[in-house]
Amino acid sequence: MSKPILVIPCSGIGKPFGSISRDATFLVCDELRPGKADTLCLSLLVMGDEEARSKVASSKCITVDGCPLACARNNVERSGGEVAAEFRVIDLLRENRGLKPRTVTFLDEDGEKLSKLLADKIATKVDELMEEAR
Amino acid sequence: MKIKPKVGVVSCSGECCSLGTLSRVATRLVLEELRSDQTVTICLPLFLAGETEENEFAKEHPTIAVDGCGKLCAKKAIAKYSKEPAAGIDVEALLKEWGVEPPGSRRVLDTDGVKMARRLAELLANEVDEIMEAD
Numbered sequence: 001m002s003k004p005i006l007v008i009p010c011s012g013i014g015k016p017f018g019s020i021s022r023d024a025t026f027l028v029c030d031e032l033r034p035g036k037a038d039t040l041c042l043s044l045l046v047m048g049d050e051e052a053r054s055k056v057a058s059s060k061c062i063t064v065d066g067c068p069l070a071c072a073r074n075n076v077e078r079s080g081g082e083v084a085a086e087f088r089v090i091d092l093l094r095e096n097r098g099l100k101p102r103t104v105t106f107l108d109e110d111g112e113k114l115s116k117l118l119a120d121k122i123a124t125k126v127d128e129l130m131e132e133a134r
Numbered sequence: 135m136k137i138k139p140k141v142g143v144v145s146c147s148g149e150c151c152s153l154g155t156l157s158r159v160a161t162r163l164v165l166e167e168l169r170s171d172q173t174v175t176i177c178l179p180l181f182l183a184g185e186t187e188e189n190e191f192a193k194e195h196p197t198i199a200v201d202g203c204g205k206l207c208a209k210k211a212i213a214k215y216s217k218e219p220a221a222g223i224d225v226e227a228l229l230k231e232w233g234v235e236p237p238g239s240r241r242v243l244d245t246d247g248v249k250m251a252r253r254l255a256e257l258l259a260n261e262v263d264e265i266m267e268a269d
Contacts, residue, residue: 013158
Protein backbone atom coordinates (compact mmCIF):
# COMPACT_ATOMS: atom_id res chain seq x y z
CA MET A 1 0.00 0.00 0.00
CA SER A 2 1.24 3.54 -0.80
CA LYS A 3 2.29 5.94 1.92
CA PRO A 4 -0.59 7.90 3.39
CA ILE A 5 -1.20 11.39 2.06
CA LEU A 6 -0.44 14.03 4.70
CA VAL A 7 -3.31 16.42 5.34
CA ILE A 8 -2.10 19.44 7.31
CA PRO A 9 -4.53 22.06 8.61
CA CYS A 10 -3.63 25.51 9.92
CA SER A 11 -5.81 25.00 13.05
CA GLY A 12 -6.02 28.79 13.41
CA ILE A 13 -7.60 29.67 16.72
CA GLY A 14 -8.99 33.16 16.24
CA LYS A 15 -11.90 32.50 13.85
CA PRO A 16 -14.22 29.59 12.94
CA PHE A 17 -12.27 28.99 9.70
CA GLY A 18 -9.30 27.47 11.52
CA SER A 19 -11.60 25.18 13.50
CA ILE A 20 -13.25 24.05 10.27
CA SER A 21 -9.86 23.28 8.69
CA ARG A 22 -8.97 21.19 11.72
CA ASP A 23 -12.30 19.38 11.98
CA ALA A 24 -12.36 18.51 8.27
CA THR A 25 -8.82 17.13 8.50
CA PHE A 26 -9.72 14.86 11.40
CA LEU A 27 -12.85 13.71 9.56
CA VAL A 28 -10.72 12.65 6.60
CA CYS A 29 -7.91 11.03 8.59
CA ASP A 30 -10.03 9.29 11.22
CA GLU A 31 -13.31 8.51 9.44
CA LEU A 32 -13.36 8.97 5.66
CA ARG A 33 -9.88 7.76 4.63
CA PRO A 34 -8.20 6.12 7.63
CA GLY A 35 -4.89 4.59 6.60
CA LYS A 36 -4.88 6.56 3.35
CA ALA A 37 -4.64 9.97 4.99
CA ASP A 38 -2.65 11.06 8.01
CA THR A 39 -1.82 14.36 9.69
CA LEU A 40 0.91 15.79 11.86
CA CYS A 41 1.42 18.69 14.25
CA LEU A 42 2.09 21.80 12.21
CA SER A 43 3.83 23.55 15.10
CA LEU A 44 6.10 20.56 15.67
CA LEU A 45 7.05 20.64 12.00
CA VAL A 46 7.80 24.36 12.07
CA MET A 47 9.84 24.01 15.25
CA GLY A 48 12.15 21.74 13.27
CA ASP A 49 11.28 18.29 14.63
CA GLU A 50 13.35 15.88 12.56
CA GLU A 51 10.73 13.13 12.41
CA ALA A 52 8.04 15.57 11.25
CA ARG A 53 10.35 17.13 8.65
CA SER A 54 11.32 13.76 7.27
CA LYS A 55 7.68 12.66 7.09
CA VAL A 56 6.74 15.80 5.18
CA ALA A 57 9.74 15.54 2.86
CA SER A 58 8.83 11.99 1.86
CA SER A 59 5.04 12.39 1.52
CA LYS A 60 2.54 14.11 -0.68
CA CYS A 61 0.96 16.94 1.33
CA ILE A 62 -2.45 18.57 1.20
CA THR A 63 -2.66 21.82 3.16
CA VAL A 64 -5.94 23.10 4.58
CA ASP A 65 -5.97 26.78 5.44
CA GLY A 66 -8.67 28.83 7.06
CA CYS A 67 -7.75 32.24 5.70
CA PRO A 68 -5.71 33.80 2.85
CA LEU A 69 -2.62 34.08 5.06
CA ALA A 70 -2.12 30.38 4.23
CA CYS A 71 -0.06 29.51 7.31
CA ALA A 72 -0.27 25.76 6.71
CA ARG A 73 0.91 26.03 3.12
CA ASN A 74 3.65 28.54 3.91
CA ASN A 75 4.92 26.64 6.90
CA VAL A 76 4.95 23.30 5.07
CA GLU A 77 6.90 24.83 2.18
CA ARG A 78 9.36 26.49 4.54
CA SER A 79 9.93 23.15 6.21
CA GLY A 80 10.93 21.55 2.93
CA GLY A 81 7.60 19.98 2.05
CA GLU A 82 5.97 19.93 -1.34
CA VAL A 83 2.31 20.92 -1.43
CA ALA A 84 0.47 18.63 -3.84
CA ALA A 85 -2.90 20.28 -3.26
CA GLU A 86 -4.33 23.04 -1.11
CA PHE A 87 -7.76 23.95 0.21
CA ARG A 88 -8.97 27.17 1.79
CA VAL A 89 -12.06 27.45 3.96
CA ILE A 90 -12.75 30.96 2.67
CA ASP A 91 -13.06 29.58 -0.87
CA LEU A 92 -15.61 27.08 0.35
CA LEU A 93 -17.52 29.89 2.08
CA ARG A 94 -17.74 31.75 -1.23
CA GLU A 95 -19.25 28.65 -2.82
CA ASN A 96 -21.73 28.28 0.06
CA ARG A 97 -22.79 31.81 0.88
CA GLY A 98 -25.82 30.66 2.83
CA LEU A 99 -23.62 29.06 5.47
CA LYS A 100 -22.35 31.37 8.18
CA PRO A 101 -20.22 29.67 10.81
CA ARG A 102 -19.89 31.75 13.97
CA THR A 103 -18.38 29.65 16.72
CA VAL A 104 -14.75 28.65 17.22
CA THR A 105 -14.55 26.41 20.29
CA PHE A 106 -17.31 23.99 19.32
CA LEU A 107 -18.50 24.23 15.71
CA ASP A 108 -22.12 25.29 15.19
CA GLU A 109 -24.41 23.66 12.62
CA ASP A 110 -23.12 25.73 9.68
CA GLY A 111 -19.54 25.12 10.74
CA GLU A 112 -20.17 21.37 10.80
CA LYS A 113 -21.83 21.47 7.38
CA LEU A 114 -18.84 23.31 5.92
CA SER A 115 -16.45 20.90 7.59
CA LYS A 116 -18.24 17.91 6.01
CA LEU A 117 -18.26 19.57 2.57
CA LEU A 118 -14.57 20.33 2.90
CA ALA A 119 -13.77 16.84 4.16
CA ASP A 120 -15.45 15.30 1.10
CA LYS A 121 -13.35 17.47 -1.20
CA ILE A 122 -10.15 16.56 0.65
CA ALA A 123 -11.05 12.85 0.60
CA THR A 124 -11.56 12.98 -3.17
CA LYS A 125 -8.17 14.64 -3.57
CA VAL A 126 -6.58 11.98 -1.35
CA ASP A 127 -7.99 9.31 -3.70
CA GLU A 128 -6.61 11.12 -6.75
CA LEU A 129 -3.15 11.48 -5.24
CA MET A 130 -3.12 7.84 -4.14
CA GLU A 131 -4.10 6.82 -7.66
CA GLU A 132 -1.27 8.91 -9.14
CA ALA A 133 1.20 7.27 -6.77
CA ARG A 134 0.34 3.76 -7.99
CA MET B 135 -6.81 55.15 35.58
CA LYS B 136 -4.21 52.53 34.87
CA ILE B 137 -5.19 50.16 32.06
CA LYS B 138 -3.73 46.73 32.67
CA PRO B 139 -2.22 44.96 29.69
CA LYS B 140 -3.83 41.79 28.47
CA VAL B 141 -2.38 38.33 28.84
CA GLY B 142 -1.83 36.25 25.70
CA VAL B 143 -2.90 32.62 26.01
CA VAL B 144 -1.22 30.56 23.31
CA SER B 145 -2.30 27.00 22.59
CA CYS B 146 -0.22 24.51 20.60
CA SER B 147 -3.42 23.09 19.02
CA GLY B 148 -1.35 20.00 18.14
CA GLU B 149 -3.06 17.83 15.56
CA CYS B 150 -1.39 14.54 16.49
CA CYS B 151 -3.66 13.65 19.40
CA SER B 152 -6.53 14.73 21.65
CA LEU B 153 -4.16 16.60 23.98
CA GLY B 154 -3.83 19.32 21.35
CA THR B 155 -7.61 19.58 21.16
CA LEU B 156 -7.80 19.82 24.94
CA SER B 157 -5.23 22.64 25.00
CA ARG B 158 -7.14 24.46 22.28
CA VAL B 159 -10.61 24.13 23.81
CA ALA B 160 -9.39 25.16 27.27
CA THR B 161 -7.70 28.22 25.78
CA ARG B 162 -10.88 29.24 23.99
CA LEU B 163 -12.95 28.78 27.15
CA VAL B 164 -10.66 31.20 28.99
CA LEU B 165 -11.00 33.71 26.16
CA GLU B 166 -14.74 33.38 25.68
CA GLU B 167 -16.07 32.67 29.14
CA LEU B 168 -13.69 32.91 32.06
CA ARG B 169 -11.41 35.91 31.43
CA SER B 170 -12.70 37.47 28.24
CA ASP B 171 -11.69 41.02 29.21
CA GLN B 172 -8.19 40.14 30.35
CA THR B 173 -7.00 37.78 27.65
CA VAL B 174 -6.32 37.49 23.94
CA THR B 175 -4.93 34.61 21.96
CA ILE B 176 -2.25 34.39 19.35
CA CYS B 177 -2.65 32.19 16.33
CA LEU B 178 0.42 29.94 16.70
CA PRO B 179 0.77 29.09 12.97
CA LEU B 180 0.69 32.81 12.18
CA PHE B 181 3.19 33.47 14.94
CA LEU B 182 5.48 30.76 13.59
CA ALA B 183 5.15 32.17 10.09
CA GLY B 184 6.78 35.33 11.45
CA GLU B 185 3.71 37.56 11.54
CA THR B 186 5.12 40.78 13.01
CA GLU B 187 2.03 41.90 14.88
CA GLU B 188 1.71 38.57 16.69
CA ASN B 189 5.42 38.41 17.54
CA GLU B 190 5.44 42.00 18.81
CA PHE B 191 2.46 41.33 21.05
CA ALA B 192 4.26 38.43 22.71
CA LYS B 193 7.35 40.60 23.21
CA GLU B 194 5.40 43.31 24.96
CA HIS B 195 2.77 41.34 26.88
CA PRO B 196 2.90 38.40 29.28
CA THR B 197 1.93 35.08 27.72
CA ILE B 198 0.87 31.65 28.91
CA ALA B 199 1.88 28.70 26.73
CA VAL B 200 -0.61 25.83 26.71
CA ASP B 201 1.09 22.74 25.33
CA GLY B 202 -0.54 19.39 24.72
CA CYS B 203 2.61 17.33 25.19
CA GLY B 204 6.14 17.44 26.51
CA LYS B 205 7.53 18.67 23.21
CA LEU B 206 6.33 22.12 24.33
CA CYS B 207 6.05 23.68 20.87
CA ALA B 208 4.11 26.74 22.02
CA LYS B 209 6.47 27.49 24.89
CA LYS B 210 9.57 27.04 22.76
CA ALA B 211 8.13 29.10 19.89
CA ILE B 212 7.27 32.05 22.14
CA ALA B 213 10.71 31.95 23.75
CA LYS B 214 12.42 31.71 20.36
CA TYR B 215 10.54 34.45 18.53
CA SER B 216 9.53 36.82 21.35
CA LYS B 217 10.45 36.28 25.01
CA GLU B 218 10.03 33.61 27.70
CA PRO B 219 6.34 33.06 28.49
CA ALA B 220 5.21 34.16 31.95
CA ALA B 221 3.74 30.70 32.55
CA GLY B 222 3.37 27.40 30.77
CA ILE B 223 1.29 24.26 31.10
CA ASP B 224 2.15 20.80 29.82
CA VAL B 225 -1.29 19.22 29.52
CA GLU B 226 0.03 15.66 29.18
CA ALA B 227 1.98 15.96 32.45
CA LEU B 228 -0.97 17.65 34.13
CA LEU B 229 -3.37 14.83 33.22
CA LYS B 230 -0.91 12.32 34.70
CA GLU B 231 -0.88 14.42 37.87
CA TRP B 232 -4.69 14.37 37.92
CA GLY B 233 -4.69 10.64 37.25
CA VAL B 234 -6.92 10.85 34.19
CA GLU B 235 -6.57 9.48 30.67
CA PRO B 236 -6.56 11.84 27.65
CA PRO B 237 -9.87 12.12 25.75
CA GLY B 238 -10.49 9.34 23.23
CA SER B 239 -11.25 11.53 20.22
CA ARG B 240 -9.12 14.36 18.88
CA ARG B 241 -12.00 15.66 16.78
CA VAL B 242 -14.87 16.04 19.23
CA LEU B 243 -14.48 16.04 22.99
CA ASP B 244 -17.01 13.87 24.80
CA THR B 245 -18.65 14.92 28.09
CA ASP B 246 -15.63 13.89 30.16
CA GLY B 247 -13.31 15.62 27.70
CA VAL B 248 -15.27 18.88 27.99
CA LYS B 249 -15.16 18.59 31.80
CA MET B 250 -11.39 18.11 31.56
CA ALA B 251 -11.11 21.16 29.30
CA ARG B 252 -13.14 23.23 31.78
CA ARG B 253 -10.92 22.13 34.66
CA LEU B 254 -7.86 23.07 32.64
CA ALA B 255 -9.44 26.40 31.71
CA GLU B 256 -10.04 27.21 35.41
CA LEU B 257 -6.38 26.56 36.08
CA LEU B 258 -5.40 28.85 33.20
CA ALA B 259 -7.73 31.55 34.47
CA ASN B 260 -5.97 31.40 37.85
CA GLU B 261 -2.63 31.81 36.07
CA VAL B 262 -4.05 34.87 34.30
CA ASP B 263 -5.12 36.35 37.65
CA GLU B 264 -1.69 35.77 39.17
CA ILE B 265 0.05 37.40 36.23
CA MET B 266 -2.31 40.39 36.29
CA GLU B 267 -1.82 40.71 40.04
CA ALA B 268 1.96 40.62 39.79
CA ASP B 269 2.00 43.14 36.94
